[in-house]
Amino acid sequence: MSSIFLTKHQTLATALGSSFPTYSIAKSEIELEQGTFPAIGLFLGISEHSKESIAYAPISYTYILSVFDIFDIDDPADYSSKQSSTFEKLEDVITTMGYEVLTDIEPVVSIGIGEGQFITGWITTIIFNA
């Protein structure tokens, strides 16, 4: 693997793992679904190319950053608590790692990932110059 877009993704995921050892780091949606929680998701985004150049010349890379946790769907207090903790964790990740944030932090209300298992969390996009 030689593309900087991909190697940077790996490097960022490794750095996240070192800084947040109690969270599982998911590098794709499937890894998130099959992994353990709470989890920090870092998915591949977009490789933006300079339209002024005929040759392929990437100028910026974006990645999707998220924090998810499992909640009890029959317990509103647990849901509220997990929404709060995942939001604070996402803010903590952005501050700790010094990421430049491209989009708003948006809620992911709830996703069913298995029989009786639901996760909630927050998602945003981070950007790096190539």
Added chain:
Amino acid sequence: MALTYGTDGIKQKDYRVYVALANTAGLAAAITTYLASSSKTNADAVIALLDELGECRADSIDLGIADGDSIEGNRLGKIVLNKTGTFTAELINATPTNIAALEELDGNACTIMLVERDTHGNDLKTCILMNNFNLSYSEKITGGDSIRSTINIEKNVPDAGSFRHIADVDQTP
């Protein structure tokens, strides 16, 4: 002349802005060392003597070198006698403390260094140094917007290199 073709230099770059009075103790010596050898250690020594201006609006950081005075030659056409170098940056984190600090720089000879925020290529950062130019401060306070504080330098120089020194500094430890 050593022009090379490629796409390596096509990069979108953002910069951190560092500024201080040009007569800051030790700065002249640090700059002399950095200009002789643009290494990470020497660049860091210069940056350590400067203060970071920020948070700035990214696309307000603007360095330009344009043609200055010229003479129309009878055989060769327009002959440019000098260049006009300009630099501006707009501070959006314009707290009263930051505004007061910039007011102190106003009208004084200052040193400004731009350092690429990210790295490009093989762990390189582009560093641009402008040394010993008179700095001007201006501000704009408008309802419904954050306070904008702008710094500006401008000088006619014989060539681009007299206004700024630009180098890619290897960040590998």
